Amino acid sequence: MCTTCGCGVGQTRINGKTIPARPRADEPLRFRPLPSGQAHPHEHAPSAVANQQAADTIHFGTGIAGTHAPGMSQTRIVKIERDILAKNNQYAAENRHYLAERGIFALNLASSPGSGKTTLLVKTIELLRDRFPIAVIEGDQQTDHDAARIRTTGVPALQINTGKGCHLDAQMVSHAMQQLPLQHNSLLFIENVGNLVCPSGFDLGEAHKVVILSVTEGEDKPLKYPNMFHAADLMLLNKCDLLPYLTFDVDLAIDYAHRVHPRLPVMQISATQGSGMHAWADWIETGARRAAAISQAAQPHDSQFG
């Protein structure tokens, strides 16, 4: 129906033809009387049909809006009102659902390059591989060195090379998850691209983001790169065995982290020397047991339908 004058029957088509408007011959036209004998000239058709109009017809209703109002062009507003990363978040939600169903506890590890993520992972796997099946997704711009390092521990690892990309996204992780042998009630570590900026905005479907800061970096990294520290649920302060040789102020670093993310739990560890690693392994085990318990509680009790 024409939204200007109310005539017509809209843009419904039957075999590509518009349904003709029915002039109501039996009713007097109250607002727009037409000269007698002239059909209602104002059939609403899309622009493709407009080309077939007689050359002497000026038609204001053929645009996409199907109408015309003085002073307004044929443009219209389409409301979107969605998060820019809605697609990524949708993949992330699917990943999270997949992981939750299988009781898989997934962690997304992010830090600057060189903070010791891969060494930390190797040592963590050595601590936990007798307790849980483990799989690893490695993200780097180039090379599969990290995945190769992980594979020497005996757990399956898949390398994602992002090429020019600066972070992993949920769709990449979804592809990787399909290719990995993921077992029920297991651990999945996702080592993000070494970058404290971009990975903060991309949900991968993990249970927690873990940010790693090493004491060979500056104490003020949490202030310089606040988004990652704000998004994380746990901060690991790595390479603490080197503290005697450095001027790094641990309390100041933790204070800065807490300015950005109040009450962010912090663990001081040394992946190479092993200090703090048992607390970290226990934290993972607690989360993994909870994920497994939740997935079991969600399973239907009668297996005849399962």
Place this chain on the structure above:
Amino acid sequence: MHELSLAENILQQIEDAAIAQPFNRVITVWLEIGQLVCVEQESLRFFFAVVTEDSIARQAKLEIISIAGQAVCQACNRIFPVAAYHAACPHCGSYALQVTQGNGMRIKELEVE
């Protein structure tokens, strides 16, 4: 660099919208970007122009509405504007803030024809 991914995500949603409610050309895209979000607006404009080059949104104008950061202090419960995640409460000095606004980024609407 992740502005490139954001631009690609924006274009993807525009193309989805074009299928749902057909239009031929995008004239203007309105975004709402929170001031606390890690997005460099000039970079986003550059990549948006690059990724939309051969698309329905070619030469579309990008209008970015900045949404000011806002937080509530968990110590004194007052609400105030914040410019950064590490800001302190201007009333009581606490860093225990909960950000309530300015940490999102959305495509608001499109002007199309």
